[in-house]
Amino acid sequence: MxxxxxxxxxxxxxxxxxxxxxxxxxxxxxxxxxxxxxxxRIFCQVTGYNGTTQRTEQYSETILERTMPVSFDANTSTGLNWEFKPAKPIAPKIGETVQVNFTATNRSSTAATGTAVFNVTPMEAGAYFNKVQCFCFTETTLQPGETLEMPVVFFIDPEITKAEETKNIKTITLSYTFYPTQPSKPVAAVQEKGKAAKGQL
Structure with a gap:
């Protein structure tokens, strides 16, 4: 037993x-x-893997007569009640710096924060897709019903026409997906909270 x-x-x-x-x-x-x-994100930015675009503060000095059609895609992850609309397709000259605008609207009754990640297809084109301005990887907070226009400034590196793996590319798609995130607290607020906690000890 x-x-x-x-x-x-x-x-x-x-x-x-x-x-x-x-x-x-x-x-x-x-x-x-x-x-x-x-x-x-860090891995892709360092390696250019999976169609990750390049960040630059300089504009292209060479503009070709050849154009490259670029289409845009906008998505939201589960848990973020936003209406996220892509920019309209364009066909800029290769090397020409252009701006397009995405828009996002918070459809929920409370403020919500999201962070966008992106990729380019074909993936080989990512290394030649240079973004001068972008809303990616930064926290975006929208109040209930608020609509925000988010610009993307970019150019396509003329070297794309010379590389063996990219010279025959006819069109590029830039895609964004917004994910819900918790908004970061301002440094001052964190410091004040720390001081208050010490005062209670």
């Missing part, structure tokens, strides 16, 4: 350990999910 009781207790302990491990694993997966976007 005592042996049977011990076996039942051991079985319960084993089940409890398994459940604890499952909770730890689930928590770890959630943490990795939140870290995935910024880590993936």
């Amino acid at each position: 005592a042996e049977a009781v011990k076996q039942q207790q051991s079985k319960r302990l084993g089940n409890g350990a398994i459940m604890a491990l499952c909770f730890v694993f689930a928590g770890g997966m959630v943490g990795m999910a939140y870290a995935a976007v910024p880590l993936y």
